[in-house]
Amino acid sequence: MNAVSLGPLVLAADRFAVVLGLFVFMIVTGIMSRRVDPRFNVWSWWAFLGGLAAARLGHVLLHLQSFQAEPLRVFALWQGGFYWPTGAAAVVVSLFLVLTGARQRLWALLPLALAVIVWNTSWQLTGGTRPLAVPERAFETLAGASYRLGERDGIPRVVNLWATWCPPCRREMPMMAELAADTEGVAFVFANQGEGKQAVRRYLASAGLSLETILIDPFSELxxxxxxxxxxxxxxxxxxxxxxxxxxxEISREVLQSNIERLATR
Structure with a gap:
């Protein structure tokens, strides 16, 4: 899976690539602030925070209708959702607001170029998804029926691997349940990992959720x-x-919907 494990910390490959690129950017600008011009330290923070805020704002504006229903989700940065053209524009603006000379602006291209190279290289090495076929075995559903992910019914599937003890699973579940009920042409499958039926039923009752297809995978085979x-x-x-x-x-509504649209057009 397109993820990177750093001891107990696990990051999705796209987020790891961004973090690594930002780390290189801050390190290089820190060195330049000591050896070239101290203004690079101030500029690096303007570029970092301003670019991040502008990229998030661009994403929110592109999906304004979705965020109007849940305005506090604007601050849920851990879900992802950034529009990098507006972030890049903010970085360019910071060049002219903070760095006043042409020489400083030329120097600023060095950390920006290195950050992009590191980001792109890391993403190319870790970001691919291997096109695996679904396992052939059948899984038991919460209702006691037998279910095969490989049913040849011509319907694409969104399979969510989750557990009741997992906080981000619990946060995203109501949104996923809503989309599952409203989305046609795509089957949603919620495959519980490592737990039994009693724990799943208890959680669904306490959360007031109704899901059509729940698989019980007590040994986390998936x-x-x-x-x-x-x-x-x-x-x-x-x-x-x-x-x-x-x-x-944790997945955002926008990322989930965009990936469903890609599935439907394949």
Missing amino acids: SRFYGAPGLPATLFIDAEGILRHAHLG
Whole structure:
């Protein structure tokens, strides 16, 4: 799965690439502030915070209708959701607001270029999704029926790997349940990992949730099969039963919807 494990810390590959690029940017600008011009220290923070805020604002404006219903979700940065063209524009503006000379602006291209190179290289090395076919075995549902992910019914699937003890799983579950009920042409499958029916029923009753297809995977076989190093993980499987994309960690409504749209157009 497109994720990077650093001891107990697990990051999705795209987020790891961004963090690594930002780390290189801050290190290089720190060195330049001591050896070239102290203004690079101030500029690095303007570029970092201003770029981050502008990228988030751009994403919110692109999906304004979604955020109007849940305005506090604007601050849920851990879900992801950044529009990098507006972030890049803010970085360019910071060049002219903080660095007043042409020489300083030319120097500023060095940490920016290095950060982009490191980000791109890291993403290319860790960000791919292997197109795995679904496992052939059947899983038991919460209702006691037998369910095969590889049913040849021509319907793509969104498979959510989750557990009742997992806080981000619990946070995203109501939104996913809502989309599952409202989305046509895509089957949602909620595969509980490592727990029994009683724990799942208890959680659903306390949360007031109703989900159509819940698989009981007491030995976390799906997590091992797909190489998911943590929970939650959301798998996007096409109509032929092939994994096309995997998202590790809490997923936002916008990212979920965009990946569903890609599945529907394959």
